[in-house]
Amino acid sequence: MIIVNLEPDGKRIELNDTRSVLAVLNKLRLRPTMALVARRGELLTSDRKLVHGDELLVRKVTSAG
Amino acid sequence: MKCTRCRKTAHVSLPSHHSGFCADCYPLFFTKQVETAIRREKMFTREDRILVALSGGKDSLALMLELKLQGYNVTGLHIDLGIPNSSDKARKKVEDFCALHALPLRVFEMAAWGLPIPDVKQYVKRPVCAVCGRLKRHHFNRIAVEEGFDVLATGHNLDDEVARLFANTLRWDTAYLSDQGPVLPASDGFVRKVKPLFRLSEFETANYAFLKGIEIHSDPCPYSGGASFTAHKELWGELEHRSPGQKLQFYQSFLKQGKPAFARLEKETGVKLAPCTECGSPTSAEVCAVCRIKAAVRESKAQAE
Numbered sequence: 001m002i003i004v005n006l007e008p009d010g011k012r013i014e015l016n017d018t019r020s021v022l023a024v025l026n027k028l029r030l031r032p033t034m035a036l037v038a039r040r041g042e043l044l045t046s047d048r049k050l051v052h053g054d055e056l057l058v059r060k061v062t063s064a065g
Numbered sequence: 066m067k068c069t070r071c072r073k074t075a076h077v078s079l080p081s082h083h084s085g086f087c088a089d090c091y092p093l094f095f096t097k098q099v100e101t102a103i104r105r106e107k108m109f110t111r112e113d114r115i116l117v118a119l120s121g122g123k124d125s126l127a128l129m130l131e132l133k134l135q136g137y138n139v140t141g142l143h144i145d146l147g148i149p150n151s152s153d154k155a156r157k158k159v160e161d162f163c164a165l166h167a168l169p170l171r172v173f174e175m176a177a178w179g180l181p182i183p184d185v186k187q188y189v190k191r192p193v194c195a196v197c198g199r200l201k202r203h204h205f206n207r208i209a210v211e212e213g214f215d216v217l218a219t220g221h222n223l224d225d226e227v228a229r230l231f232a233n234t235l236r237w238d239t240a241y242l243s244d245q246g247p248v249l250p251a252s253d254g255f256v257r258k259v260k261p262l263f264r265l266s267e268f269e270t271a272n273y274a275f276l277k278g279i280e281i282h283s284d285p286c287p288y289s290g291g292a293s294f295t296a297h298k299e300l301w302g303e304l305e306h307r308s309p310g311q312k313l314q315f316y317q318s319f320l321k322q323g324k325p326a327f328a329r330l331e332k333e334t335g336v337k338l339a340p341c342t343e344c345g346s347p348t349s350a351e352v353c354a355v356c357r358i359k360a361a362v363r364e365s366k367a368q369a370e
Contacts, residue, residue, distance in 0.1 A: 008283040031306040032078065033268040036275055043076040043275060045066045045085060059283070061271040062224070062298050063122055 002050055004028070007059040021056075022046040028058060035060045070094075077272045080309035088276055095273045098264045099131050106248045108259040111136055113215035116256075118205050119143045119163075119170070121155035121282030123274040124220030126162050128262055130277060132218070133168060139218075141170040142208060144201050147181030151287055158282040171212075173204055180359055186288055188365035189358060193288045196358060203355045207346060209256040221260040224267045227312045228297040230319055243331035246320055253338040254347035266305075266312065267298075 002024060004013040018024055021037050021044050028035070032046040038057040039050075050056075066075040068087035075085030079094075086094055102108065109115055115132065119125045119141040132139045143159040146152045156172065163170040175181050180200070186193045209217045226245070233241040247263040249255070262270055274281055289295075305312050340346065341353035348354070 008285065031302055033080065033266065033305065034302050036268075036271055038275065043088065043272065045075050045078040047066050047078075059271065059275075061123075061267045062295065062302070063124070063267065063285075 001052060003053075003055040005055070005057050007057065009060075019050055020046070021048045021050065024050070024056065024058065030058070030060065034062065076276075079269065081266070081305065081313065083309075091272060091276055095265065095269065096131065096135070098269075099128075099261050100135070102247060102261050102264050103259075106259070108218075108248055108261060109137070109216045109257075111138065113138065114213065115139045116205070116209045116212070116214040116217050117141050118201075118217065118219045119159045120220070121158040121162075122220070123279065123281045123283070124222050124225075124262060124267070124270045126159070126220075126279050126281060127270045127274045127277070128218060128220040129162075129168060130166060130279065131273070132261070133166065139168065140214070141168055142205060143170065143172045144204055145172055145174045145176070146197065147174065147176035148183060148287060151284065152182075154284065155282040158280060161280065171208065173208060175200070178204075180362060182288070184362050184366065185358070188362045188369075194286075194294075197288075199354060200358070203346060203353075206254075206256055206258075207344075210254065214256060216257045216259055218259050218261060220262055220270070222262045222265050222267050222270050223312050223316060224298050224301065226260065226263050227301055227316050228294050230316060231297050231301065232293065239327055239330055240335060242323065242327040243335070244328070246324060254340065254345075263316070264313065 002015045002018045004015060004024060006013060006028070015024060015027055018027060022032065024037065025032055025035065025046060036059045037044045039054055066078055066085040067073065068075045068090050069084040070090040071087060073087040076088045077091045078085045115137055117125065117129045117132065117139050119129060121143070129139060129141055141159065141163050143156060145156050160170065182193065182197050185196050189196055205217055230245055233245060247260045249258040251257040301312060336349040338347040338349055341348045341356055342351050343356040344353060346353050346355065
């Protein structure tokens with residue numbers, strides 16, 4: 001299971017059977033250049049692998065006014 | 066993915082540049098893009114006094130920090146819009162950021178000036194984003210002129226510029242198409258305006274802000290729901306995903322091939338500017354739009370009370 005803290009929405013989401021950053025983005029319907037993904041304060045590119053229990057920050061980058 | 070520069074593990078992937086960078090090398094890429102923008106467009110020099118418009122978002126704060134690190138003479142200007150549960154948070158981010166980096170800051174309060182944005186939303190029968198933007202531009206320019214700054218810098222990025230160009234193109238708005246670009250020269254009471262982040266996407270400025278530890282105000286404005294600007298960015302995000310590099314190509318090709326034609330047309334048919342009879346700001350009418358908005362709100366408020 002991967003835990004996602006989604007910003008700026010302020011949502012906490014649990015994802016099962018998700019083993020890469022790209023898979024997380026796909027499940028959130030985000031393209032790789034539409035959000036930052038970080039684990040323990042370190043930015044991750046979309047090809048990085050994830051392990052059970054990883055907690056991610058996913059921060060959408062589009063300004064909404 | 067490996068860093069294009071040093072071959073360590075990459076932390077940022079940039080498909081439009083066919084590159085990836087580690088946390089140490091990414092800021093060098095960012096700095097180079099800003100340096101290129103300033104140099105190629107002759108935006109300003111280290112002798113110029115630069116007023117930087119600060120909203121509290123990633124772009125304006127990243128711009129302010131980067132210009133300071135490059136040795137420019139920068140002062141921040143934040144406009145407190147007076148929106149409950151929003152403006153106070155944005156203002157605090159800006160004030161904390163400037164205090165942390167020992168950067169000079171001016172704050173202008175719309176409420177103290179007599180026109181908080183909630184009043185605009187309540188009493189003006191036009192899209193609040195358009196009116197708010199006009200008011201902010203008015204005060205950015207007025208303060209820059211009154212306080213003798215050489216140039217006003219804003220954190221507009223490539224996505225902002227492309228979304229705006231796209232919207233102007235959908236309407237074939239000759240006036241806006243004639244002067245959209247990363248540099249707007251000083252003229253007729255307007256200070257020079259520059260956009261040093263125009264070569265960088267929102268994703269790219271967001272990565273820089275994250276890596277530099279900048280605390281940003283990322284809550285959307287409570288009044289901006291359904292803004293067409295956001296929808297246009299989403300459309301372009303999809304296009305860029307399918308064809309990386311399209312945004313910069315669209316924008317730069319417009320600057321080279323489209324803008325000169327629109328500028329010529331506007332020179333022939335455009336309106337002349339003169340000082341507003343009430344506030345002195347440049348306007349195509351006798352009384353400028355900002356003074357008219359202020360008067361309209363005052364009258365509507367008086368009638369309602």
